[in-house]
Amino acid sequence: MARAHWGCCPWLVLLCACAWGHPKPADLGGQDVRNCSTNPPYLPVTVVNTTVSLSALRQQMHTQNLSAYIIPDTDAHMNEYIGQHDERRAWITGFTGSAGTAVVTMKKAAVWTDSRYWTQAERQMDCNWELHKEVGTTPIVTWLLTEIPAGGCVGFDPFLLSIGMVFPQSLNLSMPTRVTLSW
Numbered sequence: 001m002a003r004a005h006w007g008c009c010p011w012l013v014l015l016c017a018c019a020w021g022h023p024k025p026a027d028l029g030g031q032d033v034r035n036c037s038t039n040p041p042y043l044p045v046t047v048v049n050t051t052v053s054l055s056a057l058r059q060q061m062h063t064q065n066l067s068a069y070i071i072p073d074t075d076a077h078m079n080e081y082i083g084q085h086d087e088r089r090a091w092i093t094g095f096t097g098s099a100g101t102a103v104v105t106m107k108k109a110a111v112w113t114d115s116r117y118w119t120q121a122e123r124q125m126d127c128n129w130e131l132h133k134e135v136g137t138t139p140i141v142t143w144l145l146t147e148i149p150a151g152g153c154v155g156f157d158p159f160l161l162s163i164g165m166v167f168p169q170s171l172n173l174s175m176p177t178r179v180t181l182s183w
């Protein structure tokens with residue numbers, strides 16, 4: 001009897017320690033969202049661990065000599081609501097909202113999406129990803145210009161971006177930026 005009693009006690013102590021040590025969920029309108037400022041980060045169970053897929057993508061980028069890679073939310077017909085087969089952005093980020101662009105550099109990974117999806121993104125993305133609460137191409141291009149070295153190449157699937165997205169009118173093309181398209 002005494003033996004059995006001692007046998008289960010360490011487990012109880014361990015369970016209690018785990019419960020206390022676990023960071024509390026961040027309160028974002030009562031939603032269980034990630035908190036990357038705690039140590040270790042707090043991640044809800046809805047989060048997808050993207051560490052392995054990101055490192056595989058970066059390996060490919062290295063092979064192709066790319067400083068950044070853009071993963072849009074569209075399919076080849078510029079649809080917003082797309083077939084599972086085309087859900088590249090959802091696969092690499094874990095974030096399944098219908099709108100949102102991902103950009104991966106060798107050091108950072110970021111998603112831009114609109115206010116409909118901010119909470120969902122905080123519930124689905126792990127701390128490999130920054131969430132940028134902005135829409136449109138200009139914030140992405142501005143970010144890219146600060147993140148990649150001069151002359152660095154940016155890769156994307158040419159079937160998934162329209163000319164309007166690659167050369168937005170809001171981007172001052174007389175800036176000393178060179179866009180080279182190659183695939």
Ligand SMILES: *[C@@H]1O[C@H](CO)[C@@H](O)[C@H](O)[C@H]1NC(C)=O
Pocket residue numbers: 025026027035036037038
């Ligand atoms: C994340 O945790 C820190 C430290 O506990 C806290 O100050 C911050 O408000 C939390 N962030 C969110 C989004 O809840």
Ligand SMILES: *[C@@H]1O[C@H](CO)[C@@H](O)[C@H](O)[C@H]1NC(C)=O
Pocket residue numbers: 043049050051052126
């Ligand atoms: C994510 O997966 C990697 C590789 O399996 C692992 O090392 C890491 O600890 C995981 N991260 C989290 C937060 O679970």
Ligand SMILES: *[C@@H]1O[C@H](CO)[C@@H](O)[C@H](O)[C@H]1NC(C)=O
Pocket residue numbers: 065150151152153
């Ligand atoms: C890789 O790209 C850089 C520009 O970022 C260029 O200077 C270099 O020659 C390229 N290397 C190869 C192997 O293509």
Ligand SMILES: *[C@@H]1O[C@H](CO)[C@@H](O)[C@H](O)[C@H]1NC(C)=O
Pocket residue numbers: 172173174175176
């Ligand atoms: C675009 O950039 C060029 C060179 O930096 C500058 O002279 C010009 O005024 C800019 N045009 C606009 C509309 O911002």
